[in-house]
Structures are given as structure tokens and as C-alpha cells.
Amino acid sequence: MERAEAEKRDAGDPLRSFRDQFVIADEELIYLDGNSLGRLPIATRDRLREVIEDEWGTGLIRSWAGWMDLSRSAGDLIAPLIDARPGEVIVADSTSVNLYKLAAAALDARPDRTVIITDDDNFPTDRYLLAGLATQRGAELRVVRSDPVDGVSTATVAAALDPDTALVCLSHVAYRSGAVADLTAITAAAHAAGALVLWDLSHSVGSVPVPLGGSGADLAVGCTYKHLHGGPGAPAFLFVRSDLQSTLRQPMWGWWGQRDQFAMAPDYEPVEAIERFLVGTPAILGLTATIEGARITAVAGIEAIAAKAQALTAFAIELSDLWLVPLGFELASPRDPQRRGAHVALRHPAAWPICQALIAAGVIPDFRAPDRLRLGLAPLYTRFADVYDGLHRLRELVQAARHLEYPTAPARVT
Amino acid sequence: MERAEAEKRDAGDPLRSFRDQFVIADEELIYLDGNSLGRLPIATRDRLREVIEDEWGTGLIRSWAGWMDLSRSAGDLIAPLIDARPGEVIVADSTSVNLYKLAAAALDARPDRTVIITDDDNFPTDRYLLAGLATQRGAELRVVRSDPVDGVSTATVAAALDPDTALVCLSHVAYRSGAVADLTAITAAAHAAGALVLWDLSHSVGSVPVPLGGSGADLAVGCTYKHLHGGPGAPAFLFVRSDLQSTLRQPMWGWWGQRDQFAMAPDYEPVEAIERFLVGTPAILGLTATIEGARITAVAGIEAIAAKAQALTAFAIELSDLWLVPLGFELASPRDPQRRGAHVALRHPAAWPICQALIAAGVIPDFRAPDRLRLGLAPLYTRFADVYDGLHRLRELVQAARHLEYPTAPARVT
Numbered sequence: 001m002e003r004a005e006a007e008k009r010d011a012g013d014p015l016r017s018f019r020d021q022f023v024i025a026d027e028e029l030i031y032l033d034g035n036s037l038g039r040l041p042i043a044t045r046d047r048l049r050e051v052i053e054d055e056w057g058t059g060l061i062r063s064w065a066g067w068m069d070l071s072r073s074a075g076d077l078i079a080p081l082i083d084a085r086p087g088e089v090i091v092a093d094s095t096s097v098n099l100y101k102l103a104a105a106a107l108d109a110r111p112d113r114t115v116i117i118t119d120d121d122n123f124p125t126d127r128y129l130l131a132g133l134a135t136q137r138g139a140e141l142r143v144v145r146s147d148p149v150d151g152v153s154t155a156t157v158a159a160a161l162d163p164d165t166a167l168v169c170l171s172h173v174a175y176r177s178g179a180v181a182d183l184t185a186i187t188a189a190a191h192a193a194g195a196l197v198l199w200d201l202s203h204s205v206g207s208v209p210v211p212l213g214g215s216g217a218d219l220a221v222g223c224t225y226k227h228l229h230g231g232p233g234a235p236a237f238l239f240v241r242s243d244l245q246s247t248l249r250q251p252m253w254g255w256w257g258q259r260d261q262f263a264m265a266p267d268y269e270p271v272e273a274i275e276r277f278l279v280g281t282p283a284i285l286g287l288t289a290t291i292e293g294a295r296i297t298a299v300a301g302i303e304a305i306a307a308k309a310q311a312l313t314a315f316a317i318e319l320s321d322l323w324l325v326p327l328g329f330e331l332a333s334p335r336d337p338q339r340r341g342a343h344v345a346l347r348h349p350a351a352w353p354i355c356q357a358l359i360a361a362g363v364i365p366d367f368r369a370p371d372r373l374r375l376g377l378a379p380l381y382t383r384f385a386d387v388y389d390g391l392h393r394l395r396e397l398v399q400a401a402r403h404l405e406y407p408t409a410p411a412r413v414t
Numbered sequence: 415m416e417r418a419e420a421e422k423r424d425a426g427d428p429l430r431s432f433r434d435q436f437v438i439a440d441e442e443l444i445y446l447d448g449n450s451l452g453r454l455p456i457a458t459r460d461r462l463r464e465v466i467e468d469e470w471g472t473g474l475i476r477s478w479a480g481w482m483d484l485s486r487s488a489g490d491l492i493a494p495l496i497d498a499r500p501g502e503v504i505v506a507d508s509t510s511v512n513l514y515k516l517a518a519a520a521l522d523a524r525p526d527r528t529v530i531i532t533d534d535d536n537f538p539t540d541r542y543l544l545a546g547l548a549t550q551r552g553a554e555l556r557v558v559r560s561d562p563v564d565g566v567s568t569a570t571v572a573a574a575l576d577p578d579t580a581l582v583c584l585s586h587v588a589y590r591s592g593a594v595a596d597l598t599a600i601t602a603a604a605h606a607a608g609a610l611v612l613w614d615l616s617h618s619v620g621s622v623p624v625p626l627g628g629s630g631a632d633l634a635v636g637c638t639y640k641h642l643h644g645g646p647g648a649p650a651f652l653f654v655r656s657d658l659q660s661t662l663r664q665p666m667w668g669w670w671g672q673r674d675q676f677a678m679a680p681d682y683e684p685v686e687a688i689e690r691f692l693v694g695t696p697a698i699l700g701l702t703a704t705i706e707g708a709r710i711t712a713v714a715g716i717e718a719i720a721a722k723a724q725a726l727t728a729f730a731i732e733l734s735d736l737w738l739v740p741l742g743f744e745l746a747s748p749r750d751p752q753r754r755g756a757h758v759a760l761r762h763p764a765a766w767p768i769c770q771a772l773i774a775a776g777v778i779p780d781f782r783a784p785d786r787l788r789l790g791l792a793p794l795y796t797r798f799a800d801v802y803d804g805l806h807r808l809r810e811l812v813q814a815a816r817h818l819e820y821p822t823a824p825a826r827v828t
Binding site for chain 1: 437439440445447450451453454458459462463466467470471472474475476477478481507508509510511514534537538539541542543545546547550639645646647648649650665666667668669670672676677678679680681682693694695696697698699700701703773778780782783824
């Protein structure tokens with residue numbers, strides 16, 4: 001496989017001009033971790049400067065007139081990316097806090113049921129939060145087995161459902177393997193059992209189509225600092241299907257969910273809209289960045305992004321089969337392009353030292369315990385040539401055994 | 415009263431040079447709302463530019479090495495302002511979310527008790543959140559009467575305490591009147607009854623000394639975008655007395671509270687430290703601004719800040735007695751300087767239109783329903799001359815009845 005092949009694919013890439021919208025400070029660096037922290041868009045850098053210097057610095061408190069609705073505006077920008085309607089999505093708080101709000105609201109909506117279903121490959125914060133809710137409410141957290149490569153199957157979830165199931169909470173795209181769960185089929189199975197479904201879209205928003213509306217899914221949360229380029233610790237989003245909004249109630253009765261907020265009335269009366277899932281004052285700098293980042297994704301369009309994600313990950317798998325499998329790597333992501341997000345996982349017993357050696361070689365991947373190298377191929381700024389060069393450097397360093405110079409395991413953070 | 419008197423006081427102000435550390439875009443504007451949104455420090459503007467352009471833009475995911483501990487670093491900077499020790503304070507999430515975490519943890523720590531005490535002048539989000547928790551747990555929210563001017567009295571709280579009281583949750587400085595509650599005496603009374611105490615320090619941090627350590631108070635939360643200059647929607651802080659940390663558990667079991675976070679272990683095991691009160695990924699831009707803003711406050715020192723707050727509010731009251739009371743205004747803050755924060759409230763039946771006319775005259779106050787003009791006199795950048803000029807313009811416009819040109823009530827936001 002020659003580099004010219006990668007260059008040819010780049011030349012034919014309909015999204016290739018989007019890379020120009022991001023700050024690329026070091027053209028030599030190959031960044032394969034946009035699914036952990038997306039790059040800084042140029043528009044975001046400029047807009048943040050305005051918000052900080054003009055709106056905060058000069059406008060002061062008067063600028064709240066423009067900031068009050070940013071949570072909703074950001075949500076409305078994200079809505080078309082996940083097949084939701086305006087008014088069904090709002091941005092504030094972290095993904096974890098939003099998951100807690102919606103899982104708690106769902107359990108309250110099924111008071112006679114005591115089972116929560118999730119899977120053992122779900123992201124840790126999801127599993128921990130659900131375990132906490134189960135403990136606090138005397139419910140059972142039923143953790144089904146997922147395939148570490150192919151993800152959670154519809155049959156497995158269907159087999160775990162019973163008339164006592166209140167909530168099914170899963171990730172749409174698995175954080176390690178990138179496997180895509182069948183959101184439509186699992187939602188239908190859960191609904192047939194009378195349960196509600198809460199999807200974590202952290203790795204799918206901005207990388208694959210998310211059929212929330214088409215499937216009739218109830219609830220979702222997701223992260224904005226990955227494929228939506230919202231920046232470190234940017235606020236997360238949550239989705240509540242419109243017909244559920246007036247009946248669901250989240251447990252944190254904060255003033256940003258209150259009807260006629262500045263009347264400061266004695267009793268909490270949540271607004272009859274998505275804002276009832278707000279709690280306290282949202283992070284305006286993070287919201288600003290989320291809006292600019294999500295706008296670029298919306299302009300590119302999720303269909304084009306998903307097509308490029310499939311092509312990039314297919315190319316990475318092709319190169320891995322040629323170059324890396326002979327060196328002891330094993331693909332840990334689905335081979336079916338329809339069943340992958342925008343990242344690919346490779347297993348290797350020495351994944352941790354290889355990861356360190358690769359960073360030293362100017363390629364930034366991600367490591368996921370215990371033995372996976374995760375390559376995030378963010379479609380808006382990752383080129384086929386980046387995939388080629390990155391995997392080429394990876395092959396070279398493992399062939400030269402340069403990873404043996406690095407510690408065999410990460411320092412333990414306690 | 416001549417303007418020269420104000421100028422004389424400014425000349426003798428030991429904190430007068432701190433104003434130079436803030437962006438003052440419009441020297442004609444008199445900003446009396448620093449207790450709602452603090453001004454932008456120059457250091458914050460510069461540091462945010464570095465974090466956005468260099469750390470995010472260039473460093474990308476590698477910058478997390480420096481970001482991981484920002485919540486703790488910010489907490490350690492705030493600790494001396496509230497008589498707390500390093501490791502007792504952490505910054506993340508909103509004040510409302512933090513209040514929920516700690517109130518829930520406190521109720522769990524007193525499982526045999528079913529009463530929560532607060533007061534009717536507490537900030538709405540506090541009252542709503544406590545009402546929510548009471549409803550969810552079948553507890554009683556006992557709302558005691560506060561004096562709208564002098565705030566909540568120790569005797570009133572003591573009279574409401576009984577052996578069934580799990581938690582007392584009050585604001586240290588009242589959001590409308592600025593009245594300071596007797597934190598030490600109320601904490602002692604609550605402890606004598608076996609209850610825990612949770613203080614909301616939103617209006618006191620950075621304006622008055624907060625004797626958390628000296629009083630043995632259990633829990634506290636507070637806002638950073640007022641007197642700590644953290645910017646719009648900056649993350650809030652929470653305090654948990656060190657000896658309580660290992661026994662208290664908040665309900666949102668997120669991965670940022672997990673021991674050895676990136677091991678992604680199957681079970682939630684919260685770290686034995688203040689980080690167990692974290693949930694999801696903290697807002698890095700907001701944390702950056704909070705750190706820079708809190709640093710200026712820490713350098714100035716809370717004793718000097720509190721002394722200037724007393725002098726500024728005393729001057730405002732002196733001018734109000736001379737100029738405004740004859741025009742129908744009534745002081746709605748304590749006259750005892752030891753019992754005031756850094757803001758003063760003035761009641762007037764036409765407070766809303768007067769507020770609008772005052773803004774048009776280049777003075778920014780705050781309005782608090784139903785009939786209060788709130789003047790925030792942030793000690794680090796408000797001059798005695800600003801107080802003089804601001805109240806002078808207020809007197810002139812009411813004398814000329816210019817407020818009659820404005821709507822009599824705010825538009826209702828639903």
C-alpha cells in the first residue's frame with residue numbers, strides 16, 4: 001500500500017475543506033484523539049474572544065440578555081444531528097449529571113418497576129451512576145454481557161427485559177470498540193416490555209446518524225467535547241422526547257427549571273418545556289464553544305460525516321490487516337462499516353508502552369485499559385494521509401521495538 | 415455632602431490599586447452589580463487566551479495533564495477566604511447542583527431524622543432544591559420566617575430545631591438585603607440538636623469573612639461569578655469538613671469521584687478525599703477564570719476586602735439617608751456594618767422603572783422582586799466616587815421623575 005493511495009482518497013473527499021476551519025498549530029503532529037477532545041475551531045477561538053472581552057468585559061451583566069437562551073440555542077443546533085426536533089434538546093451540566101437527572105426521572109415514571117438494564121462495556125460513569133441510583137432506590141442493576149468487539153446485541157437486551165424493567169440505559173457507540181448498538185431495535189424491544197430507554201450518545205453525536213426521532217427513543221444524553229468540538233469540559237446535552245416533557249421531572253429542582261425564573265416565587269413550578277431539565281446557571285464560555293463547534297458539524301451534515309467515518313475506519317482496518325496484525329495487533333472493532341463509529345480499537349498486550357512510544361513519534365492515539373490502542377478518526381479534520389502516516393509510524397516503532405523503552409503500565413492515580 | 419469627600423475616601427483606600435487589575439472598558443459607566451456578575455480581570459482575559467489557543471488549540475488532549483487537578487487547585491485557592499483548609503474545598507458544577515449533592519449527603523447521614531430547616535428569604539434555588547429533596551424523601555421542609563431587612567435570626571432557627579432535624583440550610587449573606595447570618599451561633603445551635611449545617615456562601619465569599627473552620631460548620635457551597643470574578647456561569651465550589659469526607663456520600667456516583675479513575679473498574683469506589691464530590695468532567699475554561707479571579711481576591715485578603723465593603727456600604731447608606739429617603743426610598747439592609755455584606759438594598763414602590771431609568775443614566779444596579787434596587791459595591795474595583803456619582807444620578811432622575819417614562823413592571827418570562 002502506497003501513500004499515493006491515501007492522497008488519492010483525500011483528493012476525492014467531499015469534506016476535505018473542513019480541516020481549514022480548525023486551528024492546526026503543528027502540521028507534523030498526527031492527532032488521532034478527536035473523539036476524546038476535538039480540535040479547536042477557528043470560529044470558536046474568535047467567538048470566545050468576543051464573549052470574554054466584549055460581552056463579559058464590556059457588556060457585563062447586560063450581556064445576560066443574550067446569554068439566557070444559549071442552552072436552548074445550543075440544543076436546537078444539535079437536534080438535527082440526532083434526529084430530534086427543536087425544543088427536545090438542551091445543553092448544560094456534564095454528561096454524568098444529565099444521565100443522573102434523566103435516569104432518576106425515568107425511574108420515577110415507572111414507580112412499580114425495580115430493574116435497570118445496562119451492559120458491562122458501558123462507559124464507567126454510566127455504570128457507576130446507575131449503580132448509585134439502584135442502591136439508593138432498592139432497585140436491581142442488571143448488567144448484561146456485551147461482546148468486547150461487537151458491542152451489545154439486541155437479543156441480549158431482549159432476553160434481559162421483563163415486566164419489572166423500568167429503564168434500559170446503554171451507549172449507542174461503545175467507547176472502546178466503537179461498536180454501534182441497534183438503537184431502533186433495542187428501543188422497540190424495551191418499549192414492548194413497557195420500559196423507558198436512555199441512550200448515551202457521547203461517541204455517536206457528530207460521527208454516526210442517531211435515529212432518536214425515527215425510533216421513538218425516550219431519553220438521551222451526550223458529550224459535546226468530542227465530535228462537536230466544544231472544548232475541555234464543555235457542557236453536555238440531554239434529549240427528552242417532546243411528549244414526555246410535561247410528565248417527567250428530574251430530581252434537582254433548581255431555579256433554571258422554574259417558570260418565570262426571576263419572579264423568585266416561593267414554590268417550584270417547573271416550566272412545561274425542555275428547560276425543566278436545567279438546574280443552575282449554565283457555563284457561558286463552554287456553551288459558546290459548543291455552539292460554534294456544533295455549527296460546523298451541522299453544516300457538514302451527519303450523512304457526509306458518517307460516510308467519511310466509515311471510509312477512514314475502513315482504511316485504518318485495511319492498513320492494520322496489512323501492517324499491524326503480523327506484529328501481534330488484533331482488531332477490536334466491528335468489521336462491518338455500518339456497525340462502527342468514528343474510532344477503531346486495536347488490542348495488543350503491550351498497548352500502554354506502544355501508546356507512549358507512538359506519542360513520542362508524533363502521533364497521538366488514546367489508550368483504554370487494559371490493552372487497547374484507540375484511534376479516533378474525527379471526520380472533519382482527519383485525512384486519509386494522517387491514517388496512513390500514523391499507522392506507518394506505529395508499524396515502524398513496533399518493528400524496531402522502540403516501545404520497550406517505555407514503562408509497561410500507567411502510573412496508578414489514586 | 416460634596417464629591418470631594420468621596421475622593422478623599424478613595425485616596426485613603428488601601429485597596430485602590432486593585433481596580434487596575436480589571437478590564438474597565440467604559441470609564442463613564444458606574445457598575446454596581448459586581449455581586450451579580452463580577453468584572454473581568456485582565457489576568458483572566460490573558461490566561462483564557464493561553465488556555466484556549468495554546469493548551470486546547472496546540473496541546474490538545476495532552477493538556478489534560480495540567481487540567482486534571484484544576485478543581486482541587488481552585489478549591490485550595492478559595493479555602494483561606496472561607497476559613498477552610500486545603501483539601502476541604504473543590505470547584506465544579508453549579509451552586510445548585512452542589513447544594514443538591516451536599517443536602518442529599520447530609521440527609522443520608524441522618525437517616526432517622528426527617529426535618530430540613532431553611533428560611534423564607536433564602537435564595538429561590540436553595541428553597542426549591544430543598545423542597546424537591548423533602549418531597550422525594552417524605553421529609554418536612556420547615557421554612558422559618560426571616561426579617562426581610564435583618565435576615566434570619568439565631569433565635570428563630572433555634573426555636574425551629576428539634577431532635578428530628580437532620581439539616582439546617584441557610585444563606586450566610588442574604589441575596590436581597592445583604593444581611594449576615596450568625597454562622598457561628600446557628601451552627602452551634604444546630605449541632606447541639608444533632609443536625610448538620612449547610613451554608614450557601616454565594617454572596618459572602620469574597621465580601622465578608624466566613625468562619626467555617628472556627629465554627630466547625632459541616633458543609634457549604636458558593637458561587638464564583640460574583641465576588642470571585644469567575645465569569646458568566648463559572649463553576650461553583652463546595653466545602654466538606656475534612657473529618658466528614660470519608661463518611662458522606664453524594665448521590666451522583668460519577669467517574670470523577672472514582673478512585674483510580676482511568677482504571678475504569680467495574681464498581682464505584684469513591685476516593686477518600688474531597689474529589690468524591692465530583693461527578694463528571696469539570697468545565698476547564700470556567701475553572702481557569704475562577705482560579706485567576708479568586709487569586710486576586712486572595713491577594714487582597716478577606717479582612718481588607720470586608721473593611722472596604724463596610725465603608726462603601728456605610729457611605730451608600732449615608733448618601734441614601736441624605737438624598738433618597740426624602741424621595742420615598744427606604745433602606746432594606748441592616749444599619750449595623752458588621753451585619754452587612756457588600757451590597758445594599760433600597761426599597762421603593764417604583765423600583766423597577768427606576769432601575770431602568772438608572773441604567774439609561776449610565777449606572778448599573780440590580781433589581782430584586784418585588785420592589786428592591788440592589789446596589790452591589792464590589793470592594794476590589796468600586797470607588798467611593800462611584801457610590802457618590804451613582805446615587806447622585808439616582809437622586810436626579812427620581813427628582814426629575816424620569817422613571818415615569820419606563821414600563822412599571824418587568825416583562826413576564828414564562
